[in-house]
Amino acid sequence: MIIGITxxxxxxxxxxxxxxxxxxxxxxxxxxxxxxLLQKDTAMLTxxxxxxxxxxxxxxLQRKKLGQIVFNDKKALEDLNQITHCAVKAEVEKHLGxxxxxxxxxxxxxxxLNELCHITVAITAPLEDRxxxxxxxxxxxxxxxxxxxxxxxxxxxxxxxxxxxxxxxRTKETFYNKCLAFFRQLGIMKENQ
Numbered sequence: 780m781i782i783g784i785t786x787x788x789x790x791x792x793x794x795x796x797x798x799x800x801x802x803x804x805x806x807x808x809x810x811x812x813x814x815x816l817l818q819k820d821t822a823m824l825t826x827x828x829x830x831x832x833x834x835x836x837x838x839x840l841q842r843k844k845l846g847q848i849v850f851n852d853k854k855a856l857e858d859l860n861q862i863t864h865c866a867v868k869a870e871v872e873k874h875l876g877x878x879x880x881x882x883x884x885x886x887x888x889x890x891x892l893n894e895l896c897h898i899t900v901a902i903t904a905p906l907e908d909r910x911x912x913x914x915x916x917x918x919x920x921x922x923x924x925x926x927x928x929x930x931x932x933x934x935x936x937x938x939x940x941x942x943x944x945x946x947x948x949r950t951k952e953t954f955y956n957k958c959l960a961f962f963r964q965l966g967i968m969k970e971n972q
Contacts, residue, residue, distance in 0.1 A: 784883050785901055788931060796881055799958075805877040807883065816870065827863075830859070845859070864890035901944045910924045
């Protein structure tokens with residue numbers, strides 16, 4: 780069984796994935812895979828530098844510089860996604876031999892990863908909660924957190940595309956328990972305990 784987990788930054792996807800991991804899932808974090816590829820996929824880095832000159836210095840991506848470009852320009856973000864999605868999807872496909880896999884991808888549908896999934900779940904949360912989480916987690920100012928959120932699809936877009944929606948509007952512990960209950964009721968997995 781392959782479950783796709785998606786939603787915007789700061790919604791609580793990590794908490795949902797922790798619940799799935801408790802239930803025995805192998806987690807494929809597409810953001811982490813992307814960062815691994817930035818270390819070893821020179822073709823992808825070259826393509827990023829060619830499209831966004833000055834964002835790769837001495838072989839290293841300048842994330843904040845790239846973020847300032849793509850989070851304020853929808854076409855630029857689309858171009859970046861086009862460069863990265865194929866490489867990430869190919870890497871994900873190498874890890875799909877397990878009984879239960881959760882694919883964590885903000886661009887689940889844009890990348891075509893949803894086609895690999897049996898179930899898709901959108902994680903949503905109130906805007907102010909998302910901003911506060913991003914500011915705390917990434918040590919960024921409110922304006923940058925808001926720009927990042929506004930560059931992504933809305934909660935409504937995620938909800939419309941997915942099979943299920945989990946709303947994260949309480950404490951982390953409450954949301955974790957909500958996720959556990961939801962995934963257990965699907966009856967598709969056994970706990971690793």
